[in-house]
Amino acid sequence: MARDVRTRRAPAAEGRALARTVLGAGALSLATAAVPFSPTAPTGMAAALGVVGLALGALLHARAARLPRALPHAVLLLATSVVTVSVLASTTPAGRVVTACSYVWIALFTAAFHSRRAVCAHLVLLLAGFAAALWGGGAPSPAQTWGFMGGTVAAVAWTVNGLVLRLRARADEDQLTGALTRAAWLAEAEAAAAHGTRDGAPASLVVLDLDGFKEVNDRDGHAAGDRLLADLARAWAGTLRPGDLLGRLGGDEFALLLPRTRAAQVPEVLAALRAARPQGRWSAGTAEHAPGEAVADWLERADADLYAHKRARPGASRPAARRGPRPEPARGP
Template structure:
């Protein structure tokens, strides 16, 4: 998530810088005597400085700052449209609108991206209507519709790709990569706030026998049944992930060891297939690896005890 936010900030910096440089070039070498040179200088400076600032602080900017950057870009486009001296100059802003719309659709949640696109279309249309030249309605409408349609398609595609990249295709729970990323954030939050945080490793007993006896289709069905029952018992903040073939992992925020065992008893009641679990509660200075290693050690201690019982 941090790397995606940084990538978004860098790309937004490029959009700002390129737009700013183009405005500065247009101000230095105006194409018409009545070109809004002063406005172009201001917009060019804001765009260039904004692009440099975004690039410098790309690794530290929160998401709200990127949302604000897109809104500000929409306002700057509206100002440029308002001060344009030709209808062609207004209509030629279409590629910039499309670029911003696609940016929002790719990096922001779909609902937020839609709000940005509507705001972008509204601001730029207001600027076009306020401009002195009469902007051809059909050409402008084509540009606005293109922004909305392309952003919607990109937003839906990005959401589908994120879901596919973060989900185990068989069970529908988080895959290992997505689970670890979210668990790291929960661990950092717990270290910051001091609230308890527990982890559990769940290993299915004799799962290989199911595959050998009834086939892999039966094994797959069992995994889906188990995770479906577990998922219905999860609290809003709990995170279930598939860690290996028949091994699953749970992140339980605001839960100490006692609470974790109580919760696991509820999960055990959802299906009669047996599984063994190891639990560990985060300590000061823990990394995700160290706390999972303790849960793993607890898991295999219980397995050894069950074999010798």
């Protein structure tokens, strides 16, 4: 049930944060050019970097919602290189140390938005650049300076990244069933719908609704109902293919996102779900995404299919109307 859908764009929140950070770095660079640390400071270089930073930040801000996934990594790599060159160009020990503090924002930005693997990669590049700057610039006590400052930055970034990943997992995972929360699942469905509209990639979704769940709660208690939900979700999770995403929309209703799947392939997926929990009673409605279709409409079509199946059962009574409005798709941060 982990999030396996991969889009080609970076999250808009990351793009906006990167834009603000680069704008801030550009403004600070211009400030150091206007008020240098020493008479020998490379003010021309600081001014040029400030102008470039402001221009790049403005461009990132204008395209924050449409940044390729690899672009933030490229910007961070460029920033690491620029800071390394700036440390090398510093003419005083104080200027060298102050300039090296710019490595901190690169490490913390990576820790806030990226995976453990990405954090490791950026920290290795950052520490290598810092070492080159210290030894190449003839800094006093380079080994001690590199070990103390580099170790501190790496430790803080690693700790922050672990905290962010735990908070993100807690926000995205339904605590009872382990499925994605409604908001997290809808965000993935939005990404899959956008991908399908843009590139023609197929995607289907399945709405899963437990039969007789109210009777279970009334007869055996809510604890038994909770166990049933958790057991079903775990059983279904064991059958999912890489990329399939199970979410809990609320109560006893789940939704399954099937990227790269046509409607004709869905019965095979449903057969696997039933085989995993043959004693569970539940109904399913499916819909394949139509290019340009909103997620709310996509879900509505799957809902209609679900209730058509319920009505078609021999001896079935008319299903009760859905309680409450259909949850709105996630709109992004």
